[in-house]
Amino acid sequence: MSKKTAGPKPLPIRHYVRVMILIAVTVLIVDLVISITSIMIVKQQSTRYLKDTAALYINRINHDFDYMNHYMGWTLANDETLNMMNAYRINSIEFLKSNENLRKRFTELQKNYGQEYNFFYYLQNQSYFLNCAPLSVDYTDYLELKKQIISFIDDKEVYEKFYSKWTPVLVNGKYYVVNIVPYYNRYLIGLISADNLIRPLQEINLGANGYASLVDDKGSALSGPVSNSTGRPTAENTGFSSLVQPRTTIISEFLGTTFSAKMVIKFGAFEKIMIAQLLIVLLFFIVTSSLFVIMLFFNKRVLGPIQSFSENLARINEESQPADSRGSKIIELEQANSQFKDLVEQIKTFKIAMYEQELEKQQIQLDYMKQQIKPHFFLNCLTSIYSMAQIQMYQEIEDMAMSTSKYFRYLFQNGEDFVPLADEIEHVQMYMEIQKQRYRDAFSYHIELPEEAGEVKIPPLVLQTFIENSIKYAISRENETRIRLTVERCILEDGIPGTQITLSDTGPGFPPEVLEKLDAGLPLDQSKGTHIGIMNTLKRLEYLYYSLAAVSFSNLPGGGACVTLLLPDLPEPSLEEERGL
Numbered sequence: 001m002s003k004k005t006a007g008p009k010p011l012p013i014r015h016y017v018r019v020m021i022l023i024a025v026t027v028l029i030v031d032l033v034i035s036i037t038s039i040m041i042v043k044q045q046s047t048r049y050l051k052d053t054a055a056l057y058i059n060r061i062n063h064d065f066d067y068m069n070h071y072m073g074w075t076l077a078n079d080e081t082l083n084m085m086n087a088y089r090i091n092s093i094e095f096l097k098s099n100e101n102l103r104k105r106f107t108e109l110q111k112n113y114g115q116e117y118n119f120f121y122y123l124q125n126q127s128y129f130l131n132c133a134p135l136s137v138d139y140t141d142y143l144e145l146k147k148q149i150i151s152f153i154d155d156k157e158v159y160e161k162f163y164s165k166w167t168p169v170l171v172n173g174k175y176y177v178v179n180i181v182p183y184y185n186r187y188l189i190g191l192i193s194a195d196n197l198i199r200p201l202q203e204i205n206l207g208a209n210g211y212a213s214l215v216d217d218k219g220s221a222l223s224g225p226v227s228n229s230t231g232r233p234t235a236e237n238t239g240f241s242s243l244v245q246p247r248t249t250i251i252s253e254f255l256g257t258t259f260s261a262k263m264v265i266k267f268g269a270f271e272k273i274m275i276a277q278l279l280i281v282l283l284f285f286i287v288t289s290s291l292f293v294i295m296l297f298f299n300k301r302v303l304g305p306i307q308s309f310s311e312n313l314a315r316i317n318e319e320s321q322p323a324d325s326r327g328s329k330i331i332e333l334e335q336a337n338s339q340f341k342d343l344v345e346q347i348k349t350f351k352i353a354m355y356e357q358e359l360e361k362q363q364i365q366l367d368y369m370k371q372q373i374k375p376h377f378f379l380n381c382l383t384s385i386y387s388m389a390q391i392q393m394y395q396e397i398e399d400m401a402m403s404t405s406k407y408f409r410y411l412f413q414n415g416e417d418f419v420p421l422a423d424e425i426e427h428v429q430m431y432m433e434i435q436k437q438r439y440r441d442a443f444s445y446h447i448e449l450p451e452e453a454g455e456v457k458i459p460p461l462v463l464q465t466f467i468e469n470s471i472k473y474a475i476s477r478e479n480e481t482r483i484r485l486t487v488e489r490c491i492l493e494d495g496i497p498g499t500q501i502t503l504s505d506t507g508p509g510f511p512p513e514v515l516e517k518l519d520a521g522l523p524l525d526q527s528k529g530t531h532i533g534i535m536n537t538l539k540r541l542e543y544l545y546y547s548l549a550a551v552s553f554s555n556l557p558g559g560g561a562c563v564t565l566l567l568p569d570l571p572e573p574s575l576e577e578e579r580g581l
Helices: 013-078 080-087 093-113 139-154 158-162 194-202 240-244 268-316 331-390 396-414 420-442 462-474 511-519 532-545 575-579
Strands: 118-123 126-129 167-171 174-183 186-193 212-214 247-253 259-266 441-448 479-490 497-505 550-555 561-568
Touching: 013 080, 013 093, 013 167, 013 174, 013 186, 013 194, 013 247, 013 259, 013 268, 080 093, 093 118, 093 532, 118 139, 139 167, 139 174, 139 186, 167 511, 174 194, 174 247, 186 194, 194 212, 194 259, 331 396, 396 420, 396 497, 420 441, 420 462, 420 479, 462 479, 462 532, 511 550, 532 561
Parallel strands: 441 479
Antiparallel strands: 118 126, 118 186, 167 174, 174 186, 212 259, 247 259, 479 497, 497 561, 550 561
16 A cells, blocks of 8 residues: 655745745846846946047047147247237238238138137237137127236236136136237237037037036036037036936046036936836836735735734733734634633733732731831830930930931831932941940941942841941940941842942851851741841842842951842832832
8 A cells, every 4th residue: 555645834824925025026126136237238338438429529629729829839939920010010011911911820720620719919019909810709708808818918927827728717707718828028819618619519419408518627617508409508407307317427628728528418318228127117116016015915904913813822821921913804803802802801800910919918018027127226216315314414315316316207208118328328327326426435337338339229227237236236345346338339140230238347246056047048036026127137138139139147257247238239110110010
């Protein structure tokens, strides 16, 4: 008989939903990568083509500028025409013939390099300025140019600013590029408008909103950007459309000048390919997003409530708190959720009632132990005052009564389970001052409290209990007893920050049988009214710190008792607040 093979392991619906989402997201990412790569390749090819075109034009302009500089310099230094014009009067026949020859020479130069170039000469000794080739500028611009160029020539730094250097100047709101070649007292000037210089680059296809302009060394425009699609001036777009449209900026510098050509490419010749590619990506993104939204809705309305209900059923027999059930449009699941919520609420109510009863019992025990401590010290104070009255220490009685009144005012006003350590140390110090009025020089005390430990919270009257025992059992009339209280910050077990408080005296120490019981954690005999304070304090520490606090008792090698308390820092919120939750 053949053995039946096991089928594939069944999987939850959530698994298939995740697989579908993963596939859709993967396809979307791959499509985005392919689209972006295609766009980048097209953009790089278009940019490279435009860079090469701009480089060819700028190289030609650099060559033209260099030739014109050389031609004007050679003419000034070697051609006798300007010498004749400079030697004769303006209206003389020799001057007019020389002027005509000069115009023919530069008219021919203008024909070779373009009618947009203008050439002028200036004879400084005769203050004569005139064009030596046909003009392509307005007459008003001509007059303003003449005025500015003469002012430039009168400047002593004309050689440094303009010689062999084409420099932009602003004339009636329009920029021109000018070059002044000096030779003694005569000058030749070459000039072209910034718009005419950049126009060939503006005729290149830079996209529907692309443009080319001439800019100075600070990036300011010397010519208005002109759209190559409309031929009209266009403004720099800094709005939302500038973020949507891809753009590339090319800066090409001219040699020996202070300006550059700036071309801004927006889409370029391949803009339709880019738009189609982006539309394909957008369409797929819409489809994937819609599928993703459907999956989320299905997960929230169906899978989520089912999983939540299943988890809550699993927790019903555990100690952990069940999570809130998610709402669903499935009627059967809603009914089951409603019944489950009622069951959980009943369990919560039952547990809260039992927990509150236990807290009330512990609070009653804690309050009772506090009340045991307060009368114990109060009777000791009355006994001290009675003893001083027997020996007629009236001034001391007044001081003792006032100190005791302040002491108990603080004691009865403090209903907290935890107080700052600095306040408790001050309280203990007041207690010992009260006792010094009784015992005089029978004992001395020393307290060390670091500043950083002053705000640590500890239970009230804990320190007084052990100080009271030291005064009661260690002080004798024969030798002065020294009581020492030191506080140190420390790290307890499990890395919990805490405080170590050490109280020691130079008295006879703990009796061996008492010390043995304390070390073993056994209760002391309280039938004779003794050891009540120590036992109540230990119980308080156990209740308040949940057995995290430690108290050790020992006798010092040289004589005397020593008590060491290790108290953990209270978390936020404090331990007693957590117990009340």
